Amino acid sequence: MKAETHKVARLHAILWGIFSLGGMIAAFLLPVMIYLTGIAYPLGLWPLNGSRDPSFLVTGTLLGMLFVFVTIAGSLFHGIFRFQSALTEVGLLRLKRGLEAVGYLIIFAGIILLAYYLIVLNPSLPAL
Amino acid sequence: MEDKKRYPELRRRLSPGWWTANRHYAMYMVREWTSLFVALYSLIFIYGLSLWATGSRADFLNFLKNPAVVGFSLVALAFTMYHAATWFYLLGAISPVKIGRSTTKPWQALILNLILLVIVSYLAIWLLVLR
Numbered sequence: 183m184k185a186e187t188h189k190v191a192r193l194h195a196i197l198w199g200i201f202s203l204g205g206m207i208a209a210f211l212l213p214v215m216i217y218l219t220g221i222a223y224p225l226g227l228w229p230l231n232g233s234r235d236p237s238f239l240v241t242g243t244l245l246g247m248l249f250v251f252v253t254i255a256g257s258l259f260h261g262i263f264r265f266q267s268a269l270t271e272v273g274l275l276r277l278k279r280g281l282e283a284v285g286y287l288i289i290f291a292g293i294i295l296l297a298y299y300l301i302v303l304n305p306s307l308p309a310l
Numbered sequence: 311m312e313d314k315k316r317y318p319e320l321r322r323r324l325s326p327g328w329w330t331a332n333r334h335y336a337m338y339m340v341r342e343w344t345s346l347f348v349a350l351y352s353l354i355f356i357y358g359l360s361l362w363a364t365g366s367r368a369d370f371l372n373f374l375k376n377p378a379v380v381g382f383s384l385v386a387l388a389f390t391m392y393h394a395a396t397w398f399y400l401l402g403a404i405s406p407v408k409i410g411r412s413t414t415k416p417w418q419a420l421i422l423n424l425i426l427l428v429i430v431s432y433l434a435i436w437l438l439v440l441r
Binding site for chain 2: 205206208209210211212213214215216217218219220221223224225229230234235236237238239240242243245246249254255257258260261262263264265267268271272273288292295296298299300302303
Protein backbone atom coordinates (compact mmCIF):
# COMPACT_ATOMS: atom_id res chain seq x y z
CA MET A 183 0.00 0.00 0.00
CA LYS A 184 2.82 2.35 0.99
CA ALA A 185 4.84 1.48 -2.13
CA GLU A 186 1.74 2.15 -4.23
CA THR A 187 1.31 5.57 -2.58
CA HIS A 188 4.97 6.38 -3.31
CA LYS A 189 4.52 5.36 -6.95
CA VAL A 190 1.47 7.62 -7.31
CA ALA A 191 3.27 10.48 -5.55
CA ARG A 192 6.28 10.07 -7.88
CA LEU A 193 4.03 10.03 -10.94
CA HIS A 194 2.30 13.19 -9.70
CA ALA A 195 5.68 14.87 -9.16
CA ILE A 196 6.76 13.95 -12.71
CA LEU A 197 3.50 15.21 -14.24
CA TRP A 198 3.67 18.48 -12.30
CA GLY A 199 7.33 18.81 -13.33
CA ILE A 200 6.39 18.44 -17.01
CA PHE A 201 3.53 20.90 -16.43
CA SER A 202 6.01 23.50 -15.08
CA LEU A 203 8.40 22.89 -17.97
CA GLY A 204 5.45 23.31 -20.36
CA GLY A 205 4.62 26.59 -18.61
CA MET A 206 8.15 27.88 -19.28
CA ILE A 207 7.95 26.73 -22.91
CA ALA A 208 4.52 28.35 -23.38
CA ALA A 209 5.78 31.57 -21.81
CA PHE A 210 9.10 31.86 -23.67
CA LEU A 211 8.59 30.10 -27.02
CA LEU A 212 4.87 30.07 -27.82
CA PRO A 213 4.45 33.85 -28.38
CA VAL A 214 7.07 33.90 -31.15
CA MET A 215 5.64 30.72 -32.66
CA ILE A 216 2.10 32.22 -32.79
CA TYR A 217 3.48 35.46 -34.20
CA LEU A 218 5.44 33.74 -36.98
CA THR A 219 2.82 31.22 -38.08
CA GLY A 220 -0.50 32.90 -37.28
CA ILE A 221 0.21 36.61 -37.73
CA ALA A 222 3.46 37.50 -39.54
CA TYR A 223 3.00 35.03 -42.41
CA PRO A 224 -0.70 35.60 -43.27
CA LEU A 225 -0.42 39.38 -42.82
CA GLY A 226 2.95 39.66 -44.62
CA LEU A 227 4.81 41.14 -41.64
CA TRP A 228 8.51 40.96 -40.70
CA PRO A 229 10.33 38.56 -40.84
CA LEU A 230 8.03 36.48 -43.08
CA ASN A 231 7.42 39.19 -45.68
CA GLY A 232 10.09 37.77 -47.97
CA SER A 233 10.48 34.43 -49.67
CA ARG A 234 10.22 32.27 -46.54
CA ASP A 235 7.02 30.86 -45.06
CA PRO A 236 6.21 28.82 -41.91
CA SER A 237 6.78 25.52 -43.74
CA PHE A 238 10.48 26.35 -43.42
CA LEU A 239 10.12 25.93 -39.64
CA VAL A 240 8.83 22.40 -40.12
CA THR A 241 11.09 21.06 -42.85
CA GLY A 242 13.88 23.62 -43.29
CA THR A 243 16.27 22.62 -40.53
CA LEU A 244 16.51 20.11 -37.69
CA LEU A 245 16.57 23.01 -35.22
CA GLY A 246 13.31 24.37 -36.67
CA MET A 247 11.62 21.00 -36.43
CA LEU A 248 12.79 20.57 -32.82
CA PHE A 249 11.53 24.08 -32.05
CA VAL A 250 8.09 23.19 -33.44
CA PHE A 251 7.97 19.89 -31.54
CA VAL A 252 9.12 21.27 -28.18
CA THR A 253 6.91 24.37 -28.39
CA ILE A 254 3.72 22.62 -29.48
CA ALA A 255 4.12 19.51 -27.29
CA GLY A 256 5.09 21.52 -24.19
CA SER A 257 2.30 24.05 -24.70
CA LEU A 258 -0.29 21.33 -25.33
CA PHE A 259 0.65 19.51 -22.13
CA HIS A 260 0.65 22.70 -20.07
CA GLY A 261 -2.55 24.10 -21.59
CA ILE A 262 -4.68 20.96 -21.26
CA PHE A 263 -3.32 20.08 -17.79
CA ARG A 264 -4.10 23.56 -16.50
CA PHE A 265 -7.45 23.88 -18.22
CA GLN A 266 -8.84 20.58 -16.93
CA SER A 267 -7.69 21.63 -13.47
CA ALA A 268 -9.46 25.00 -13.90
CA LEU A 269 -12.68 23.22 -14.90
CA THR A 270 -12.74 21.41 -11.55
CA GLU A 271 -12.77 24.81 -9.86
CA VAL A 272 -15.92 26.00 -11.61
CA GLY A 273 -18.32 23.31 -10.45
CA LEU A 274 -16.98 20.22 -12.22
CA LEU A 275 -15.06 18.73 -9.30
CA ARG A 276 -17.23 15.59 -9.31
CA LEU A 277 -16.05 14.95 -12.91
CA LYS A 278 -12.37 15.26 -11.96
CA ARG A 279 -11.39 11.68 -12.90
CA GLY A 280 -13.20 11.88 -16.23
CA LEU A 281 -11.70 15.27 -17.05
CA GLU A 282 -8.21 13.97 -16.22
CA ALA A 283 -8.73 10.93 -18.45
CA VAL A 284 -9.94 13.03 -21.40
CA GLY A 285 -7.17 15.58 -20.78
CA TYR A 286 -4.37 12.99 -20.84
CA LEU A 287 -5.92 11.35 -23.88
CA ILE A 288 -5.84 14.66 -25.79
CA ILE A 289 -2.28 15.38 -24.60
CA PHE A 290 -0.79 12.03 -25.55
CA ALA A 291 -2.76 11.64 -28.80
CA GLY A 292 -1.75 15.19 -29.75
CA ILE A 293 1.94 14.65 -29.03
CA ILE A 294 2.02 11.30 -30.85
CA LEU A 295 0.27 12.81 -33.89
CA LEU A 296 2.62 15.81 -33.84
CA ALA A 297 5.68 13.54 -33.79
CA TYR A 298 4.19 11.36 -36.54
CA TYR A 299 3.45 14.31 -38.86
CA LEU A 300 6.90 15.80 -38.29
CA ILE A 301 8.52 12.46 -39.17
CA VAL A 302 6.29 12.02 -42.25
CA LEU A 303 7.08 15.55 -43.43
CA ASN A 304 10.81 15.04 -42.90
CA PRO A 305 11.53 11.74 -44.68
CA SER A 306 15.24 12.48 -44.75
CA LEU A 307 15.31 13.16 -41.02
CA PRO A 308 18.65 11.47 -40.18
CA ALA A 309 20.34 13.47 -42.94
CA LEU A 310 19.09 16.88 -41.73
CA MET B 311 -9.11 4.05 9.76
CA GLU B 312 -10.38 4.85 13.26
CA ASP B 313 -9.05 8.41 12.96
CA LYS B 314 -10.84 8.85 9.66
CA LYS B 315 -14.12 8.03 11.30
CA ARG B 316 -13.54 10.33 14.24
CA TYR B 317 -12.32 13.25 12.15
CA PRO B 318 -14.23 13.22 8.84
CA GLU B 319 -12.84 15.42 6.09
CA LEU B 320 -14.84 18.62 5.79
CA ARG B 321 -14.63 20.25 2.38
CA ARG B 322 -16.05 23.66 1.79
CA ARG B 323 -18.28 23.46 -1.25
CA LEU B 324 -17.74 26.38 -3.59
CA SER B 325 -20.39 27.58 -5.98
CA PRO B 326 -19.41 27.57 -9.71
CA GLY B 327 -19.36 31.37 -9.66
CA TRP B 328 -17.14 31.81 -6.56
CA TRP B 329 -14.47 33.50 -8.65
CA THR B 330 -16.75 36.48 -9.39
CA ALA B 331 -16.72 37.45 -5.68
CA ASN B 332 -13.79 39.83 -6.07
CA ARG B 333 -11.28 41.12 -8.62
CA HIS B 334 -8.42 39.01 -7.27
CA TYR B 335 -10.34 35.75 -7.78
CA ALA B 336 -11.56 36.89 -11.20
CA MET B 337 -8.00 37.64 -12.38
CA TYR B 338 -6.90 34.24 -11.08
CA MET B 339 -9.61 32.56 -13.13
CA VAL B 340 -8.77 34.60 -16.26
CA ARG B 341 -5.14 33.50 -15.81
CA GLU B 342 -6.18 29.86 -15.59
CA TRP B 343 -8.44 30.15 -18.66
CA THR B 344 -5.62 31.57 -20.80
CA SER B 345 -4.42 27.95 -20.87
CA LEU B 346 -7.40 27.14 -23.10
CA PHE B 347 -5.93 29.35 -25.84
CA VAL B 348 -2.47 27.84 -25.33
CA ALA B 349 -3.95 24.34 -25.79
CA LEU B 350 -6.25 25.30 -28.68
CA TYR B 351 -3.45 26.94 -30.67
CA SER B 352 -1.36 23.76 -30.25
CA LEU B 353 -4.24 21.58 -31.47
CA ILE B 354 -4.97 23.90 -34.41
CA PHE B 355 -1.31 23.81 -35.45
CA ILE B 356 -1.29 19.99 -35.28
CA TYR B 357 -4.43 20.00 -37.45
CA GLY B 358 -2.62 22.27 -39.94
CA LEU B 359 0.28 19.81 -40.06
CA SER B 360 -2.17 16.98 -40.71
CA LEU B 361 -3.46 18.86 -43.79
CA TRP B 362 0.10 19.06 -45.09
CA ALA B 363 0.98 15.44 -44.23
CA THR B 364 -2.17 14.07 -45.90
CA GLY B 365 -2.40 16.68 -48.69
CA SER B 366 0.07 19.32 -49.77
CA ARG B 367 2.19 22.14 -48.36
CA ALA B 368 -0.21 24.62 -49.98
CA ASP B 369 -3.08 23.21 -47.87
CA PHE B 370 -1.08 23.96 -44.72
CA LEU B 371 -0.20 27.49 -45.85
CA ASN B 372 -3.78 28.24 -46.98
CA PHE B 373 -5.04 27.02 -43.63
CA LEU B 374 -2.72 29.48 -41.85
CA LYS B 375 -4.09 32.27 -44.08
CA ASN B 376 -7.70 31.46 -43.21
CA PRO B 377 -9.21 34.63 -41.61
CA ALA B 378 -10.66 32.60 -38.73
CA VAL B 379 -7.21 31.15 -37.95
CA VAL B 380 -5.60 34.61 -38.19
CA GLY B 381 -8.28 36.08 -35.90
CA PHE B 382 -7.83 33.26 -33.41
CA SER B 383 -4.04 33.70 -33.55
CA LEU B 384 -4.35 37.39 -32.64
CA VAL B 385 -6.52 36.54 -29.62
CA ALA B 386 -4.27 33.59 -28.71
CA LEU B 387 -1.15 35.80 -28.85
CA ALA B 388 -2.78 38.32 -26.48
CA PHE B 389 -3.76 35.58 -24.02
CA THR B 390 -0.38 33.86 -24.35
CA MET B 391 1.38 37.13 -23.50
CA TYR B 392 -0.92 37.47 -20.49
CA HIS B 393 -0.06 33.88 -19.55
CA ALA B 394 3.67 34.68 -19.91
CA ALA B 395 3.45 37.83 -17.77
CA THR B 396 1.51 36.10 -14.97
CA TRP B 397 3.84 33.09 -15.14
CA PHE B 398 6.92 35.32 -14.77
CA TYR B 399 5.31 37.15 -11.84
CA LEU B 400 4.46 33.81 -10.25
CA LEU B 401 8.07 32.65 -10.65
CA GLY B 402 9.25 35.72 -8.73
CA ALA B 403 6.63 35.11 -6.02
CA ILE B 404 7.36 31.42 -5.41
CA SER B 405 11.15 31.50 -5.79
CA PRO B 406 12.56 34.86 -4.73
CA VAL B 407 16.34 35.21 -4.95
CA LYS B 408 18.28 36.51 -1.96
CA ILE B 409 20.95 39.04 -2.91
CA GLY B 410 22.89 40.25 0.10
CA ARG B 411 20.37 41.49 2.65
CA SER B 412 17.52 42.03 0.22
CA THR B 413 15.23 39.58 -1.56
CA THR B 414 13.98 40.04 -5.10
CA LYS B 415 10.36 41.10 -5.61
CA PRO B 416 7.91 39.42 -8.05
CA TRP B 417 7.74 42.53 -10.28
CA GLN B 418 11.52 42.41 -10.69
CA ALA B 419 11.25 38.82 -11.92
CA LEU B 420 8.48 39.95 -14.26
CA ILE B 421 10.59 42.71 -15.83
CA LEU B 422 13.72 40.57 -16.07
CA ASN B 423 11.83 37.69 -17.70
CA LEU B 424 10.00 40.00 -20.12
CA ILE B 425 13.40 41.30 -21.28
CA LEU B 426 14.53 37.68 -21.57
CA LEU B 427 11.38 36.90 -23.59
CA VAL B 428 12.26 39.63 -26.12
CA ILE B 429 15.84 38.29 -26.39
CA VAL B 430 14.69 34.66 -26.75
CA SER B 431 12.07 35.65 -29.37
CA TYR B 432 14.59 37.59 -31.45
CA LEU B 433 17.13 34.77 -31.12
CA ALA B 434 14.51 32.25 -32.31
CA ILE B 435 13.62 34.45 -35.31
CA TRP B 436 17.29 34.94 -36.16
CA LEU B 437 18.14 31.23 -35.85
CA LEU B 438 15.01 29.89 -37.58
CA VAL B 439 14.15 32.48 -40.23
CA LEU B 440 16.78 35.16 -40.81
CA ARG B 441 19.93 33.03 -40.78
